Each structure stands twice: as C-alpha cells, then as structure tokens.
Amino acid sequence: MTHKQKKMLLRIMIALAFYGIALVLPVEGWQRTAVFLLPYAIVGWDVLWKAVRNIVKGQVFDENFLMSLATVGAFVLGEYPEAVAVILFYQIGEFFQNYAVARSRKSIAALMDIRPDYANIEKDGTLLQVSPEEVGIGDVIVVKAGERIPLDGVILEGTSAVDTSALTGESLPTDVKSGDTLMSGTINLSGILRVKVTKEFGESTVAKILELVENAGNKKAKTENFITRFSRYYTPIVVISAVALAVIPPLLFHGLWSDWVHRALIFLVISCPCALVISIPLSFFGGIGGASKQGILVKGGNYLEALSKAEIVVFDKTGTLTKGVFQVTAIHPEMISEDELLEIGALAENYSSHPISLSLRNAYAKKPEETRIKNVEEISGYGVKCIIDGKKVLVGNSKLMESAHIPWRDCSHFGTIVHIAVEQEYAGHIVISDAVKDDAAKTIQDLKAKGVKKTVMLTGDRKAVGENIAERLGIDLVKTELLPGDKVAAVEELLGEVSEKGKLLFLGDGINDAPVLIVADIGIAMGGLGSDAAVEAADVVLMDDAPSKIVTAMGISQKTMRIVKQNIIFALGVKFAILFLGALGLANMWEAVFADVGVSVIAILNAMRCLHFKN
Amino acid sequence: MKKTYKMEDLDCANCAAKMENAIKKIEGVNDASVSFMMQKLTLDVAEDSLEEVLKKAKKICKKIEPDCRILG
Numbered sequence: 001m002t003h004k005q006k007k008m009l010l011r012i013m014i015a016l017a018f019y020g021i022a023l024v025l026p027v028e029g030w031q032r033t034a035v036f037l038l039p040y041a042i043v044g045w046d047v048l049w050k051a052v053r054n055i056v057k058g059q060v061f062d063e064n065f066l067m068s069l070a071t072v073g074a075f076v077l078g079e080y081p082e083a084v085a086v087i088l089f090y091q092i093g094e095f096f097q098n099y100a101v102a103r104s105r106k107s108i109a110a111l112m113d114i115r116p117d118y119a120n121i122e123k124d125g126t127l128l129q130v131s132p133e134e135v136g137i138g139d140v141i142v143v144k145a146g147e148r149i150p151l152d153g154v155i156l157e158g159t160s161a162v163d164t165s166a167l168t169g170e171s172l173p174t175d176v177k178s179g180d181t182l183m184s185g186t187i188n189l190s191g192i193l194r195v196k197v198t199k200e201f202g203e204s205t206v207a208k209i210l211e212l213v214e215n216a217g218n219k220k221a222k223t224e225n226f227i228t229r230f231s232r233y234y235t236p237i238v239v240i241s242a243v244a245l246a247v248i249p250p251l252l253f254h255g256l257w258s259d260w261v262h263r264a265l266i267f268l269v270i271s272c273p274c275a276l277v278i279s280i281p282l283s284f285f286g287g288i289g290g291a292s293k294q295g296i297l298v299k300g301g302n303y304l305e306a307l308s309k310a311e312i313v314v315f316d317k318t319g320t321l322t323k324g325v326f327q328v329t330a331i332h333p334e335m336i337s338e339d340e341l342l343e344i345g346a347l348a349e350n351y352s353s354h355p356i357s358l359s360l361r362n363a364y365a366k367k368p369e370e371t372r373i374k375n376v377e378e379i380s381g382y383g384v385k386c387i388i389d390g391k392k393v394l395v396g397n398s399k400l401m402e403s404a405h406i407p408w409r410d411c412s413h414f415g416t417i418v419h420i421a422v423e424q425e426y427a428g429h430i431v432i433s434d435a436v437k438d439d440a441a442k443t444i445q446d447l448k449a450k451g452v453k454k455t456v457m458l459t460g461d462r463k464a465v466g467e468n469i470a471e472r473l474g475i476d477l478v479k480t481e482l483l484p485g486d487k488v489a490a491v492e493e494l495l496g497e498v499s500e501k502g503k504l505l506f507l508g509d510g511i512n513d514a515p516v517l518i519v520a521d522i523g524i525a526m527g528g529l530g531s532d533a534a535v536e537a538a539d540v541v542l543m544d545d546a547p548s549k550i551v552t553a554m555g556i557s558q559k560t561m562r563i564v565k566q567n568i569i570f571a572l573g574v575k576f577a578i579l580f581l582g583a584l585g586l587a588n589m590w591e592a593v594f595a596d597v598g599v600s601v602i603a604i605l606n607a608m609r610c611l612h613f614k615n
Numbered sequence: 616m617k618k619t620y621k622m623e624d625l626d627c628a629n630c631a632a633k634m635e636n637a638i639k640k641i642e643g644v645n646d647a648s649v650s651f652m653m654q655k656l657t658l659d660v661a662e663d664s665l666e667e668v669l670k671k672a673k674k675i676c677k678k679i680e681p682d683c684r685i686l687g
Contacts, residue, residue: 050681053681054681057678059678059679063627063629098626101628101651101652104652105652105654214653214655215619217650217652217653218650218657220648228632228635228636231629232633232636272629274629277629278651281628281650281651282652285652285653
C-alpha cells in the first residue's frame with residue numbers, strides 16, 4: 001500500500017468508528033446532526049473540496065460533485081445515516097478500486113519483469129558490471145548461474161540450462177552449449193557462460209517484448225470504446241432524469257417534494273459508470289498480461305477481442321505445422337533390427353553433407369566408428385556404395401536398388417525413402433520426411449472445439465506432400481504449390497468467406513509471410529522475435545514454435561470476453577434495476593450505494609480473473 | 616508522429632476516458648489514447664504542432680483531474 005492509500009484507510013476506519021457510535025447514541029436535534037456530520041467530514045471532505053473545485057471549472061457531471069450533491073441532499077432531507085453511508089461506502093469503493101488497480105498493475109509488471117539490470121563485461125581479465133545499454137555488438141559478456149541473460153548473443157564457452165519461461169511460458173529448461181544462440185531475458189540456471197553479444201540492447205529480444213507489451217494498451221478493443229462512448233451519455237442522462245424526477249411530479253402532480261427529491265438523490269448516487277469504465281479496460285489489460293505470461297504477445301485489446309471470434313484459421317505448412325527439418329519418421333527393416341538398419345544407414349552416409357544424410361546421422365545419435373567404414377563412393381542422384389565391417393553395402397533410392405538388380409519393397413509412408421541393401425540382399429528402408437509437430441493434430445482438433453469453422457493450410461510444397469499432411473492433421477482445405485504471392489491471394493479469397501462478425505487468423509513462422517500477416521484479420525507470427533518484418537506485421541507474436549499456443553490464445557481471449565460480457569450485463573442490469581425501482585420509490589439509498597460501489601467492486605474482482613489462465 | 620507520455624496520479628478511469636475524448640478533439644491530433652492501466656498518454660500528431668498540442672493536453676488534464684500531471 002502506498003502512503004496515500006494508508007492515509008485513506010485510516011480515515012475510513014476512523015469514520016467507520018464514529019459512524020457506529022453515531023448510530024447508537026441516543027441524541028436528538030442539532031446534536032444528532034453533529035454526531036453524523038463528524039464521520040461525514042472525516043471521510044468526505046476531499047470529495048466536497050474536489051466537487052467545489054471542479055464545478056468552478058465547469059465540470060458539471062463530475063462524480064465528486066454528484067456524490068456531494070446526493071449526500072448533502074440526504075442531509076437536508078434529514079436522512080443522516082444514509083448520507084454518511086453513501087459517502088463512506090463511496091470512499092471505501094474508491095479505495096478498493098485504487099488498491100485493486102495498483103495490484104493488477106504490479107502483477108502485470110511482475111510478469112513483465114524480464115528487464116536485466118546489468119551485464120558482466122570482461123575487461124583485462126576482470127569482470128565489470130555495466131548497464132546492458134552500454135554493451136556493444138561483438139563484446140564478450142559473462143553470465144553466471146542464476147543471472148538473467150542481459151543481451152542476445154552466441155555462446156562462446158560453457159554449457160548450461162536456460163530457463164525461458166518468462167519469455168515462452170515453457171517451464172522445462174532448455175540445454176545450451178557453445179555455439180547456441182541465447183535470448184535476452186531468459187535465465188542462466190547452472191553453468192558459467194561466455195557470450196558474444198549479437199545485438200544491442202535496444203534491438204534485443206527483451207527490449208522488443210517490453211515495447212510490445214507496453215504499447216498494447218494503446219489499441220483499445222471495440223468493447224472498450226463502446227463503454228467510453230456509453231459513459232459519455234449515461235451520466236448526463238441519469239442526472240437529467242434525476243432533475244426531472246425531483247421537479248416535475250411535485251410541480252405538476254402535487255407530489256411531495258421530499259419524497260421526489262429523495263428519489264432523485266438515489267439517481268445521483270448511481271450516476272457514475274465507474275464499474276464499467278474500470279473493469280472493462282482492466283479485463284483486457286489482464287488478458288494481455290496473462291497471455292504474455294504464456295509467451296503470447298498480443299499487440300492490443302482489439303486483437304485480443306478479435307481472437308475470440310476466429311472463424312477461419314489459415315496455417316502456413318513448413319515451420320508452422322511441420323518442424324521444417326527432415327527427420328527419420330519410420331524404419332522398416334527386413335530380417336535385422338531397426339537399430340541395425342539405422343546404424344548401417346548412418347555409417348554409410350557418414351561423409352555426405354546431404355540433408356538426408358544429416359537426418360540419418362541425427363537419428364543414429366551415436367558417434368560413428370569411422371574405422372568400420374571403407375571404400376565410400378557417392379553416386380550422385382542414386383546414393384552411396386561402401387564397405388561396412390567388410391560387407392558390401394548400398395544405401396540410396398530405388399534407382400540404386402534397380403541398377404544393382406536388388407528387389408526392393410515400396411512403402412506406404414510418405415516422404416523420402418532410403419533403401420538399404422547388404423551383400424546384394426534387401427535389408428529394408430528408412431523413411432525420412434519433414435516431421436509434423438507433436439501438437440499440430442491436437443491444435444486442429446482443439447480449434448474446432450473452440451468454435452473455428454474451417455482450418456486451411458497453405459504451402460509451396462508439392463500437391464501430394466501437402467495433401468498427405470493435411471489429411472493426417474484433419475485440415476479442411478489445403479492449397480498447394482503456391483508461390484509467396486499466391487498465399488496473399490488465397491487469404492484474400494478466404495476473407496470473403498468469413499461472416500460479418502467472424503475473423504480470419506493466419507499463423508505463420510514469420511519467414512517470407514509478412515504480406516500475408518498483414519492481409520489477415522489477425523496475423524500471428526510464431527517462433528519469437530526472429531524476423532523484424534514479421535514482428536512488425538503481426539498482431540500477435542508467439543514466443544515459441546508450438547502451434548497449440550494459438551488455442552491458448554483463443555482460450556484467453558474467450559475467457560476475457562466472457563468476463564467482459566458478464567461485467568457489462570451485471571453492472572448495467574443492477575444499475576437499471578435500481579434506477580427503475582428508485583423512480584418508483586421502491587429503492588432506498590442503501591441499494592443505490594450497492595448499485596454504485598458494490599457493483600464496481602464485484603466487477604473489478606471479476607475482471608482480475610483475466611490475469612490467470614490455465615490450459 | 617507518435618509520442619508517449621507518462622502520467623502521474625491518474626486516479627479515475629472515468630476521467631481518463633474524458634481526457635481521451637477531449638484530447639482527440641484538439642486541432643492537429645490524428646489520434647490520442649489515454650491508458651488508465653498503463654498511466655500513459657499516446658499522441659499521434661504532426662511533428663510541428665506537437666508542442667502546441669501537448670500544452671493544450673496538459674490544460675485539459677488539469678481541468679478534468681487537477682491532481683493528474685502529464686510528464687515531459
């Protein structure tokens with residue numbers, strides 16, 4: 001609590017005590033006025049003061065003024081307990097609002113507490129602590145265990161595990177070794193790392209994230225703007241109705257002045273749209289904060305709102321739904337074990353730099369004993385011929401098998417098939433393909449469950465490959481053999497299919513798809529802040545490579561929108577109900593205080609739920 | 616040109632909305648946004664009228680919430 005808040009709390013407590021005493025003291029007449037005026041003055045003097053100051057400046061619909069008018073009016077009517085209660089609860093409500101808003105500001109700031117304080121720079125054999133802004137490209141910094149990595153760079157020396165959860169939401173640490181790149185803002189967990197800086201602080205990952213999140217508040221959601229517009233009319237209309245209510249019935253219909261003025265005062269108490277004006281922006285703010293905790297950077301409330309209405313989700317293929325790297329996806333041996341077959345393949349391809357050879361060696365994972373391999377001969381367009389453990393081995397495509405008159409077996413699996421023969425005998429084949437990401441199929445399913453009507457995949461890849469992947473993932477529509485320009489056209493065509501309220505999402509890995517990111521209603525770039533063009537063009541940036549984050553993003557968005565709707569319906573419902581009852585003379589001041597302060601507090605508490613999201 | 620200013624003691628969300636509306640109406644302002652949560656004012660104005668606009672914005676801010684200040 002700040003000093004200001006503590007002082008306010010003390011005033012509220014003292015006023016509450018005096019109010020309690022005033023309620024039970026058996027005094028009458030001017031003494032009764034005095035005992036109620038005391039707590040009123042203690043807790044409400046600043047409201048009265050602000051009211052006077054603002055009315056001088058012409059702020060008629062100022063809430064301080066309206067509250068003062070309502071309470072002074074109640075005093076005049078002799079409703080002392082009500083008058084004090086209104087101002088007391090109004091201040092309690094204000095106090096709580098300040099406290100809640102400050103707290104959620106702080107918890108979002110804590111989420112975003114990724115700014116590094118210092119960098120250790122090596123100078124003449126000693127370590128100096130300097131501010132990250134002072135470090136230049138090419139400088140070598142040292143990051144000790146437990147420290148935040150201050151700048152983007154490449155590891156020169158050392159191995160460690162890095163905690164990236166503040167950036168990506170991924171709780172498992174990533175192992176790093178020399179040669180790996182590091183993102184600033186992550187935390188070095190174990191070893192000492194010597195890092196060569198590759199970007200200045202202003203350009204680094206951490207600076208960009210902070211900038212994105214800080215600017216997110218500038219783009220307001222439609223609902224937020226609606227509330228702002230609504231509140232511009234709400235207060236004047238309620239106040240004018242109050243005046244009409246106080247004046248017209250007594251003048252025209254011989255109503256009792258005190259009765260109708262009392263009803264009018266109830267109107268004044270409910271005249272502030274505070275509950276909505278605070279809780280709606282707070283919801284969006286919380287939603288954006290909660291999303292960034294999961295490694296989803298949403299650039300504005302408008303995008304968070306639009307995410308909930310996703311109707312068509314368009315994916316790029318390579319790097320988005322697939323890993324973009326070739327991998328062994330199946331091993332089908334004949335007579336020998338899978339491991340043996342893979343070993344033969346990896347050994348034979350040991351000296352080749354072809355991507356396929358690389359994926360075989362990666363799958364083998366062990367260091368090949370080069371002494372076992374002899375007479376390696378690469379036949380371009382066919383494969384490799386060599387001697388392993390004294391046996392003649394052929395590793396290559398079907399043409400290689402045919403040229404050696406070895407009968408081979410076709411495979412139902414999709415991808416590049418590497419056949420292997422040992423001593424003129426067919427030993428089996430290994431399938432290599434661009435592997436689908438582990439969470440891709442589930443992402444498509446979950447999107448359907450979240451109300452997405454159509455999923456589309458765009459790819460520059462061959463028809464057969466694209467259709468095969470789309471079918472496996474359960475994607476509704478696939479467009480293949482597209483040039484980058486064709487993707488924009490394809491998305492534009494799909495935009496025509498989206499209903500008036502629905503939105504089209506595009507998810508790409510950010511490589512070469514900036515134009516598509518712009519065309520889509522919501523462009524989502526994944527894989528962090530790699531490409532500047534993509535980060536600039538995208539409306540949402542996913543810090544890691546998992547397409548399933550789009551489901552999380554939609555979940556957060558839908559939860560936020562649900563809370564926003566609840567608050568609008570609840571706040572307006574209660575306010576209009578009490579206004580209606582008040583006009584009929586069926587509501588009293590207590591109910592009015594609830595409709596004002598109580599509703600605000602409940603709406604704020606509800607809005608604070610937006611900060612937390614569980615998958 | 617876009618410029619962001621920090622605001623101090625902006626305590627009332629309704630006031631923030633009022634300020635935003637009023638600042639948007641200043642001549643030379645393309646767009647303006649007052650973020651109650653971030654305590655920030657973002658102005659989108661032509662560069663040569665920035666100083667003039669900021670002065671008027673500060674005045675509006677004072678009028679609506681006397682305790683609140685635009686820094687910078």
